[in-house]
Amino acid sequence: MSNKAKDIVSKLTLDEKAALCMGKDFWHLVSIERLGLSEIMVADGPHGLRKQAEDADHVGLNESVKATCFPTACASASSWDVNLVFELGKALAEECKQEDVSVVLGPGANIKRSPLCGRNFEYFSEDPYHTGEMAVAFVNGVQSQNIGTSLKHYVMNNQEKLRMTIDSVVDERAQREIYMAGFEKCVKEAQPWTVMCSYNKVDGEYLSENKRLLTDVLRDEWGFEGLVVTDWGAINKRDEGVKAGLDLEMPASGPKSTKAIISAIEDDTLSLDELDKVVERVVDLILKSQNTREEGYKYDSKTHHRLAKKIAEESAVLLKNDGILPLKKGSDIAIIGEFAKTPRYQGAGSSLINPAKIDTACSIMDAKGYPYEYAKGYSVKTDKVDSVLIDQAVKIAKVHEYVIIYAGLTDSYESEGFDRTTLDIPHNQIALIDEVIKVNKNVIIVLANGSPITMPWIDNTKAVLEGYLHGQAGAGAIVDILFGDVCPSGKLAETFPHKLEDNPSYKFFPGYERTVEYRESIYVGYRYYDKAQKDVLFPFGYGLSYTEFKYDDLEIDKHDDFNYTVSFTVENIGNRDGAEIVQLYVRNNESPIFKALKELKSFRKVFIKKGEKKKLSLNLDKRSFAYYNININDWHVDAGTYGVLIASSSQDIRLEDKIDIKVKDNVVIPDYRETLKCYYSIKNDILDIGEKDFEQLLGRDLPKRERVEGELYNIHSTLHDLKGTLVGNILNKIVFKKLKSLVPEDKNAEDDTMYTMMYNIAKEMPLKSFGMMTGNATPPYVAEAIAALANRKLFKGIGLLLKK
Numbered sequence: 043m044s045n046k047a048k049d050i051v052s053k054l055t056l057d058e059k060a061a062l063c064m065g066k067d068f069w070h071l072v073s074i075e076r077l078g079l080s081e082i083m084v085a086d087g088p089h090g091l092r093k094q095a096e097d098a099d100h101v102g103l104n105e106s107v108k109a110t111c112f113p114t115a116c117a118s119a120s121s122w123d124v125n126l127v128f129e130l131g132k133a134l135a136e137e138c139k140q141e142d143v144s145v146v147l148g149p150g151a152n153i154k155r156s157p158l159c160g161r162n163f164e165y166f167s168e169d170p171y172h173t174g175e176m177a178v179a180f181v182n183g184v185q186s187q188n189i190g191t192s193l194k195h196y197v198m199n200n201q202e203k204l205r206m207t208i209d210s211v212v213d214e215r216a217q218r219e220i221y222m223a224g225f226e227k228c229v230k231e232a233q234p235w236t237v238m239c240s241y242n243k244v245d246g247e248y249l250s251e252n253k254r255l256l257t258d259v260l261r262d263e264w265g266f267e268g269l270v271v272t273d274w275g276a277i278n279k280r281d282e283g284v285k286a287g288l289d290l291e292m293p294a295s296g297p298k299s300t301k302a303i304i305s306a307i308e309d310d311t312l313s314l315d316e317l318d319k320v321v322e323r324v325v326d327l328i329l330k331s332q333n334t335r336e337e338g339y340k341y342d343s344k345t346h347h348r349l350a351k352k353i354a355e356e357s358a359v360l361l362k363n364d365g366i367l368p369l370k371k372g373s374d375i376a377i378i379g380e381f382a383k384t385p386r387y388q389g390a391g392s393s394l395i396n397p398a399k400i401d402t403a404c405s406i407m408d409a410k411g412y413p414y415e416y417a418k419g420y421s422v423k424t425d426k427v428d429s430v431l432i433d434q435a436v437k438i439a440k441v442h443e444y445v446i447i448y449a450g451l452t453d454s455y456e457s458e459g460f461d462r463t464t465l466d467i468p469h470n471q472i473a474l475i476d477e478v479i480k481v482n483k484n485v486i487i488v489l490a491n492g493s494p495i496t497m498p499w500i501d502n503t504k505a506v507l508e509g510y511l512h513g514q515a516g517a518g519a520i521v522d523i524l525f526g527d528v529c530p531s532g533k534l535a536e537t538f539p540h541k542l543e544d545n546p547s548y549k550f551f552p553g554y555e556r557t558v559e560y561r562e563s564i565y566v567g568y569r570y571y572d573k574a575q576k577d578v579l580f581p582f583g584y585g586l587s588y589t590e591f592k593y594d595d596l597e598i599d600k601h602d603d604f605n606y607t608v609s610f611t612v613e614n615i616g617n618r619d620g621a622e623i624v625q626l627y628v629r630n631n632e633s634p635i636f637k638a639l640k641e642l643k644s645f646r647k648v649f650i651k652k653g654e655k656k657k658l659s660l661n662l663d664k665r666s667f668a669y670y671n672i673n674i675n676d677w678h679v680d681a682g683t684y685g686v687l688i689a690s691s692s693q694d695i696r697l698e699d700k701i702d703i704k705v706k707d708n709v710v711i712p713d714y715r716e717t718l719k720c721y722y723s724i725k726n727d728i729l730d731i732g733e734k735d736f737e738q739l740l741g742r743d744l745p746k747r748e749r750v751e752g753e754l755y756n757i758h759s760t761l762h763d764l765k766g767t768l769v770g771n772i773l774n775k776i777v778f779k780k781l782k783s784l785v786p787e788d789k790n791a792e793d794d795t796m797y798t799m800m801y802n803i804a805k806e807m808p809l810k811s812f813g814m815m816t817g818n819a820t821p822p823y824v825a826e827a828i829a830a831l832a833n834r835k836l837f838k839g840i841g842l843l844l845k846k
């Protein structure tokens with residue numbers, strides 16, 4: 043902590059200290075001009091700047107200033123290019139500088155536990171190492187410009203369903219190895235200025251007052267030096283939050299929080315020392331931010347558009363190519379699908395960017411002078427099959443040599459605020475593809491989606507190019523790949539299963555009314571598919587190129603017991619230049635503790651000219667071989683033989699060698715071989731882990747899953763909980779009427795995503811958070827009054843309302 047911050051804090055009154063612990067409004071921090079602390083602003087991210095000039099909200103309802111919409115995290119993650127993600131972060135920071143925003147709210151480092159999570163498009167990967175590397179690059183990029191980041195949503199927030207109240211029940215090893223490791227890497231290697239704690243609970247405690255996670259682990263173990271901010275409205279008891287290490291509450295929620303802090307100090311339940319630590323961190327953030335302001339700074343939007351295109355080029359994943367791609371320029375082409383004119387290039391919610399410019403497939407084809415005929419094929423506003431649109435599409439598909447269908451998920455299929463319910467793309471698009479493939483043998487599918495989909499039609503197509511949600515300039519990147527100006531080089535940072543039931547969390551997602559049990563433990567993504575020997579549609583790390591790479595000359599240099607350098611050569615043996623993503627997996631030893639077969643421990647994206655050979659070296663350290671041992675609360679390497687796999691995808695191993703780790707120690711390795719066989723022999727079936735088994739792994743009883751009949755309501759109860767009570771019904775009506783009026787007419791008319799998102803958020807929002815939803819027009823005692831009325835404590839309820 044800087045001395046200056048300490049000095050300023052020593053001059054603050056108690057009221058000022060308490061005031062600094064909460065934002066001034068939706069996006070600004072409190073200023074104390076007499077001590078030189080000016081007002082600073084924070085704004086969403088993560089794939090562009092969402093600075094709201096006027097009306098503020100946290101779900102993308104009101105417009106923000108124009109900014110570059112870069113590819114979303116699901117796309118940039120598929121580039122596996124840390125330098126490019128650094129550049130993205132740097133450019134985003136430049137936009138912040140122009141707009142006088144001090145901290146950008148991202149990156150999102152949550153793990154893609156289920157392909158259904160509505161917000162997966164904002165996250166990087168199913169793998170923690172990959173996630174960590176991307177998050178580090180992003181944070182370093184932004185912070186290289188002296189703009190702060192907010193690593194979010196810390197932690198175990200892997201679904202939208204009941205995100206504000208759910209208790210994530212995760213065994214400690216899975217917490218550490220899967221869900222926290224990406225955050226850990228980012229904190230240790232990049233020191234984000236802030237970390238945003240998530241809404242949910244872990245171990246029965248809201249993150250905003252979870253001392254173990256906010257202080258013991260984040261600060262004491264990982265050495266985090268920055269500030270912890272709540273997700274918007276993720277506050278519970280403010281004074282408890284201070285004790286737990288929660289520094290800043292956002293947005294402003296009225297005087298209740300400040301009063302709670304002051305009373306706790308007066309009652310001696312909170313010490314001044316505890317409060318000062320928190321205030322110092324807030325002051326430090328303000329000082330850091332205001333020291334780096336640059337008056338009159340302007341970024342170059344054309345350069346940023348070009349960068350957005352470059353990232354999209356490197357991120358698109360060629361999933362299938364029967365030799366049809368690249369197409370010759372001037373080929374006889376039909377372009378089908380409304381996405382070619384109305385692209386889906388980002389997701390809905392708090393990350394919604396107001397793009398400076400949008401390229402579309404058709405506008406790019408026109409600009410390049412490539413001939414084509416277009417048919418809409420389906421409407422993005424509905425999933426109802428439209429036979430007229432399909433007939434028109436079939437008609438043109440019959441007369442052109444090639445057909446490019448632009449398909450994928452529409453806004454109403456994935457968004458912040460609700461989860462997906464299926465992996466299928468909308469029916470009208472499936473029907474269209476089915477009809478077109480009957481009349482044309484040269485069908486190429488271009489996809490826009492933020493998470494895996496099923497592809498029942500794939501065998502009858504010649505090529506599939508996954509563009510993900512590729513930002514405002516992505517359309518140009520796709521056209522350049524299709525016509526061979528760019529050699530595809532993205533690879534999947536997540537597995538595409540054949541069907542939803544194949545996913546390991548299938549039976550346990552999204553959980554119950556109160557809890558979600560992560561019974562699959564460490565078996566997330568490829569860690570599960572590998573172990574279960576389950577065939578997948580496309581494996582983790584997979585992606586095709588227009589050229590070919592040959593791997594050779596594997597050598598391992600040992601530095602000491604745990605540190606190695608792994609070297610090998612990669613040669614471009616195809617007939618064009620291209621980039622390859624090389625992946626290093628460590629195959630686990632035979633151990634008393636259950637483990638994934640292999641885990642990603644390093645990777646590199648490398649550009650290699652045709653005919654050229656490059657020597658690459660990747661490093662392994664202690665952590666590359668370690669598992670988290672709950673007996674010693676630490677990472678531990680158990681002696682044994684580990685495989686070193688150099689791979690082009692998780693299922694395409696090119697070179698292999700072994701490392702013997704001989705160091706033996708006295709650490710007791712948890713051994714469940716007799717008691718929890720289900721975690722050792724994972725069958726090629728729908729994963730089902732029994733309640734008792736999970737309980738044993740967890741080491742405690744499972745918490746209550748549902749609300750018990752007759753249980754009293756409180757400020758944490760949701761509108762959904764209150765269903766069946768008179769006050770609940772009345773409130774329901776008022777809230778939904780209000781919601782309808784909040785969603786701008788044009789957005790309502792376009793499609794119902796905005797409304798569905800708001801509806802879900804409102805239904806699942808605890809009473810205590812209603813203030814935020816209504817721009818603080820609802821004071822906190824209203825929540826208490828509603829709870830009392832729902833409990834039929836009429837006098838108490840009315841009394842509360844009247845007293846205030």
Ligand code: BGC
Nearest residue numbers: 086099100101147273274392
């Ligand atoms: C989201 C955060 C976002 C915040 C502010 C929340 O609802 O979960 O990701 O940064 O709002 O918009």
